[in-house]
Amino acid sequence: MSAIIEHSTSVVPGDGKLEILLIEDDPGDAFLFEELLGEELPDARIVQARTLREARERLRPGIHCAVVDLSLPDAEGLDLLRAVLDMAPRSAVLVLTGRSDAAVGVAAVAAGAEDYLIKHEVDGPLLARAIRYALERKRAEDSERQLMEAELRSEENARIELGLLPVPLIDDPELQHHTRYRPGRERALLGGDFYDTVQTADGTVHLVIGDVCGHGPDEASLGVRLRMAWRTLVLAGHTxxxxxxxxxxxxxxxxxxxxxxxxxxxxxxxxxxxxxxxRMAGHPAPLLFGETTATALPDDAYGPALGLFPGSEWPAAEVELTGRWSLMLYTDGLIEGRVGGGPDRLGTEGLVEMASAARAQGLTGDLLIDHLVTAVEALNGEALTDDLAVVMLSGKAAR
Structure with a gap:
């Protein structure tokens, strides 16, 4: 007859009862199993199944551990074990073998069981200890599996996000292109900031940098869509x-x-x-670097941010480029850091002063950008928390 013993438990975390499915067709062995556990784990609930078919009917998510005799009327050996493992992927599985079947027990562990015990050599403490071990090992395996799945998802997300960052379309060997991109969200690779650079067939080079308000994945997605729309429009001849x-x-x-x-x-x-x-739509003014200086582009080409006022206009302004020059576009993450621990922000003027000093030291390209980011963080007293994007294009005016 099937035997069921119901109690509360202190073995399984939480308020649920420890539920054990005993898959055993020998009534004597089943009775002994229950007697041994009754002494060591009195707060356990045991459900017996004599066949694989009965086990299939009685296995449910609440079963914490399945104890399996590998010789049943309708299945045996490793085929029986694999069937139980398939039916109860979240349950710990403990195998019972005879004295002459120790090798089968080892093979069962290799096939996915948490442990094995040899019948007639088992006492109450050993059985209870084996069940506890099987439960802990199963929890450890589940934790490791979840960690691996999380790491795989993280790696996949990283590949997707990196794939959404732009590759500049430039074929002028005289131009040097440098970027930095750092989202404010922890463990993210993509934020609401976006940038792009495209050279059209006539040799004109177009640059854009933008900042979607907010810092979440929705803002990051919107930033990607706006960048792709900008690139498509530029390549279609819109300016x-x-x-x-x-x-x-x-x-x-x-x-x-x-x-x-x-x-x-x-x-x-x-x-x-x-x-x-x-043109600037509510955005900080780009910096123009000369041989030894840095200046902000004039704010007479300033209009409102996109999405605020229908029918807005954005005036244009033009600057002359002479000698060797660099243009740096950036988002406000670079200038909104605090200065000296006080309430004041660095701002564009502070960045110009910092950039002029760096340019006077002869810094260019990646070294210049890295120097500015490091200096801004030093003034802020900690890492910047806002999204940050920087695009720098350097070239030489034709004579």
């Missing part, structure tokens, strides 16, 4: 007000709330590399 107006429309359709807006700075560099036309 200036036409381009910004279309992006404003795209933002209106793609955002999930009317409160979402995007700041943006856009620069177009002439094929002769002697002029740069720029």
């Amino acid at each position: 200036g007000m036409d381009l910004l107006g279309t992006l404003d429309t795209v933002l209106g359709h793609e955002r999930w709330s009317e409160e979402i807006f995007t700041t943006l700075s856009m620069v177009t560099i002439a094929p002769d590399r002697q002029r740069a036309r720029f």
Whole structure:
């Protein structure tokens, strides 16, 4: 007859009872099993199944441990074990073998059982200890599996996010392109900031950098969509007000709330590399580096952020590029750090002063960007928490 003993438990974490499924067709062995456990684990609930078919009917998510005799009327050996493992992937499995079947027990552990015991050599303490060990080992295996699954998901997400960062479309060997990108979200690779660089067939180089308000995955997704829309529009021949107006429309359709807006700075560099036309939509002014100096582009090309006022206009301004020059576009994560632990922010003026000193030291390209980020963090007293993106393009004006 089937035997069921019901009690509460202190073996299994939480308020649930320790439930054990005994898969054993010998009534004498089943009775002995229950007697031994009754002394050592009086708060356990034991359910017996005489066949694999009965075990299939009685296995349920609440079963914490299955104790399996590998010789049943309708199944035996490792085939029986594999069937139980398939039916109860979240349960610990303990195998019972005869004296002459120790090798089978070892093979059972290799096949997925937590442990094995030899019948007629088992006493109460050994049986209780084996069950506890099997439960702990199963929990450890589940934790390791969940950790591996989390790591695989993290690696997959990392590949996806890295794949969404742009590859600049530039074929002018005289231009040097440098970027830095660091999201504010912990363990993320993509934030709401975005950037891109595209050279069109006539030799004109277009740069953009933008910042979607907010820091979550939704903002990151929107930033990617806006960047891709910008690249598509540029390659289709759209520029200036036409381009910004279309992006404003795209933002209106793609955002999930009317409160979402995007700041943006856009620069177009002439094929002769002697002029740069720029527009700013609520975004910090880019920096222009000369041989030994740094200046912010004038704010007379300033309009509202995208998504705020329908029908907005964004005036353009133009600067002359002479000699060897560099243009640096950045998001406000670089200038909103605090200065000296007080309430004051670095701001554009502070960044210009810092950048001028670095340029006077002869720093360029990656070294210049890294120096600025490190110096900003030092003033802030800790790592920057906002999304941060920097794009620097360097070249030489044609004579």
